[in-house]
Amino acid sequence: MSSHDEHDHDHPHEALTNSEEPAAAARVRALVDLLVEKGVVGRDDVRQRIDWLVSRSPSDGARLVARAWVDPEFRQRLLADTRAAAFELDLDPGPSPVVVALENTEAVHHMVVCTLCSCYPKALLGPPPDWYKDLPYRSRAVSEPRAVLEEFGVQLDDDVELRVVDSTADIRYLVLPRRPSGTERMTEEELAQLVTRDSMIGVATPVVPPTVRT
Amino acid sequence: MHDRGGWPTDAPIDRTEHELADWEILMDSLVGTLGENGTLNVDELRRGIEGMPPSAYETASYYERWLYSVETILTEKGVLAPGELDARLET
């Protein structure tokens, strides 16, 4: 699992009881036990899904981006058919029948949201962060995206076309961010380290950390 | 309630993140398994969430919504008997 800083936080809707878990935790476990007993699901099938989920990480998406940055022909293939490009790198693009990579350029910046629920390319990025699933982002990303980007520390020039993509169906969208300047000597692996999860959602841009600049 | 695009809001975007708890990973994986074997599809999951009473929708956490939906849909389909899960938790 990717590491997150926060463990304890006051999320208003997690009402804790005496234990550290909400009441829902026991309920979910009981539900699984019940469904396994009834033969509705197999315990091993659930375990396999757990293994799959915990192995998902944004480093998969980052590999697609880094390869696209160094290999223009791969970039074209990535844009034409993102699922196929993922398979080329032995990556799992997930169950969605179509994944689309959206290329950021000097003139165009993409940002992805799911206003209706939480659709997200989790096979390639891992589970979505809470803010992506919560109501404020879902409300504001479509109607005031530039203000949202500013909150995330991204300033776009007025003449850059900001395209917000609302994932309402089975298509999953992944942003292909721009390669930062000053990275000409970096290896593909080093480049992949620069690609953050947030940059593949479209709320961040990859930067070269000061210590790395030559 | 779920159809949120453009709703006016003063709420800042809270960027605090949390690692998924074991029960959340379990919930997600249960739904994935139910989807794979055809018991419950993602459109039904979403429909179940959308049917939550608005106050419950707003206060429930993300995977609590999933739990509500799965219980509702599976009961609707007769996979779970009404009250069956409650009864099990009481034992």
Next chain:
Amino acid sequence: MRVAARRHDGHHRTPAYLKGKHGTVTRVHSSFLNPETHAYGKDGLPEQPLYLVSFPQSNIWPEYGGGAADRLYVDVFEHWLEETE
């Protein structure tokens, strides 16, 4: 194209903010199971064509305060789209 302005009780994936708005088809996806029926235990057939439709932000939000070229892209099913002149 214009997104149909009709009301739909029950599960559907056309966001309210989009209904009645004018945009342009930018990508033709393949067809997918209809979530409006698939969500209620039906098989979701026949599959419905899905399109990526692009809207100038100013078409959607009267008070949009961003760039004049900014756009919103949304996947919309064919049965929610009406041709316009």
